Amino acid sequence: MLIYMIRHGQTDWNAEGRLQGQKDIPLNALGRSQAVRNGERLREMIGAAEGFAFVASPLSRTRETMELLRAAMGLDPEAYQIDERLRELSFGDWEGHTLKEISRMSPDRKRARTREKWSFIPPGTTAESYEILCWRIGAWLQSVDGPTVCISHGGVIRSLFRLVGNLAEDDAATAPTPQDRILRIDTDHSRMEWF
Secondary structure, eight states: OEEEEEEOOOBHHHHHTBOOTTSOOOBOHHHHHHHHHHHHHHHHHHTTOTTOEEEEOSSHHHHHHHHHHHHHTTSOTTOOEEOGGGOOOOOGGGTTOBHHHHHHHOHHHHHHHHHTTTTOOOSSTTOOOHHHHHHHHHHHHHHOOSOEEEEEOHHHHHHHHHHTTOOOHHHHHHOOOOSSOOEEEETTTTEEEEO
């Protein structure tokens, strides 16, 4: 089974190094151009995408990325599904802050996150670790029943590095997740490749 996983385009908070998590931050101009370019590239890779399901996280940055991508592919921009499980990792009380700000506010907690990024849960009642996110993404992955194009988030992609690519926790938690590339996932052979 093939999944083409694409991270949403850049937002101003990405550019500023702010933890977005589940805050609903819109794309910026660069993010919109990344979405269009990924759509053009995906059209080159899979053509008209017949037989493919299209699904996105419910956050506006992923929905806008999906709509721009589908338009660039010559498809109806709004003909896709939303799946709540594809939301980004929640950073709890840290959302909206940079890591530098967090280091000043809570140096001990920041050091703990650096030591054990995969299992660390930030402060706040909604906060999640990458391990918790992995449970949610694993449930989504089990529900995928055919070729799929998915627009989601960096944390979701890191979960897939662990679930499909069998990366070690530390490696998955720190792996790059570019916004201007497409990750091709072959779940049958546990292969993942950036394009």
